[in-house]
Amino acid sequence: MSDRQKTHAAAAALDYIEDGMTIGLGSGSTAEIFVRLLAERVQDGLSIKGVPTSEQTADLARELGVPLVDVDHVDHIAVTVDGADEVDGRFQLIKGGGGRHLREKIIAQASDLMVVIVDEGKLVDTLGKFPLPVEVDTFGFSIAAKQIFDGLRSAGVKQPDVHLRRKGDGLAPFITDGGNYILDCACEAIPDARAVDQALKAIPGVVEHGLFINLARVVIVGEDNQARVMEL
Template sequence: MPTELSPIDTAKFVAAKQACEYVESGMKVGLGTGSTAAWLVQCLGELVRDEGLKIQGVPTSSRTAKLARDVGIDVITLDEAKWLDVTIDGADEYDSELCLIKGGGGAHLQEKVVATASDRMIVIADASKKVDTLGAFPLPIEVLQFGARTTEELVVETLRNMDVLGRDVSLRMAGDAPFITDEGNFIFDLHLKRIGNPRQMSLALNQIPGVVENGLFIDICDVVVVGHASGQVDVRDITNGTSEVIRFDVQDDENIFADLAD
């Protein structure tokens, strides 16, 4: 791949690189899904190949599983792992309390199961993912195919009582056909614009028959690692109440990205 990256990819890379500091040999690591998480998997693969890092990875999607195997990470299932030391994943949005919206890649069900079965969840993101209030990014919910339209009507009815600015619901498509998750379900995207009470929203949605899981991650994320195009990385640990700034020199090292596949 070319050694020069776009500003957004540089930000994702340095966030992923810094997140690798949370991983040690012998750990069982949840591996997220999405473009930022893909950088993490590649960075971990580089450590496995070049520095002898020994980890077992639990992927959150079939796409991540393939990438992890391709870069040399030992892949196991969550049932085999039973419990994880850390999960590292991206986010579509996060707020000041480290509440998240996830699911833009259609894997939030597995991502939430894996993150919840971990001692810590680390979120890696670029600065654009920080919001004052969740909801600008459409909130995904995974629903059973059986009775999906009935479930949609129940969701619309539930939204009438929620503190939101929009109430449009759309079935996620993959070309001319509905998008199908790894579990064989549909996804509805809720275009809410603003979610006044994410905790209430999450509880209400998961009470609807037919809804398998929603993309709100509440009280799950422990640390957010935010990358910038300049090479700066901001690390905020909500558990310890600490913040830190790290700087990577991305200008002088022409080969910093050379070993990473696209």
């Protein structure tokens, strides 16, 4: 059922794509469906250029024949289409379950419009049930972890639990595309996302975090038989 909802959301996002656009291509399972649907449009003659937010997305786009352009050769991104791990009623997001939130945020920030595509299960009243990823430099990451814990507490998170993300084998640390570590912060609830954003930004060693605030302008929610489009 979830894949059906994701497909409905991804298909609806195509309505925001026009010929000649440069498009940010998100990462994750729902964004992957979007890339596959976009590739079909390209095969039918749609002319676009994609800016991928991860190596995985880049590989898929190349495999499907979606034209790509290096981010450093881009001066304008019209639309970014990406998924999310959580979305609240103010279109604030938690992203980074796949560990690509740094590049995803860079591309989203540079875009005229960010379109978020999710299934119904990603909608929440309050962010935080999904662990908040914080990307950190590998040097002194344990010092950063303590400061992140303190920062979350000061921003109103009652009992944060900060853990180093590891690879599937559970032994080696997970390494991002940028060569950094990720600290996953189980918060249960984030009462003030802006306060958390400011607290984390002030910590040396924090490269980026998974809170996306004031970036999404369109959220498309895939349902069983259709997609529901919400706009700010």
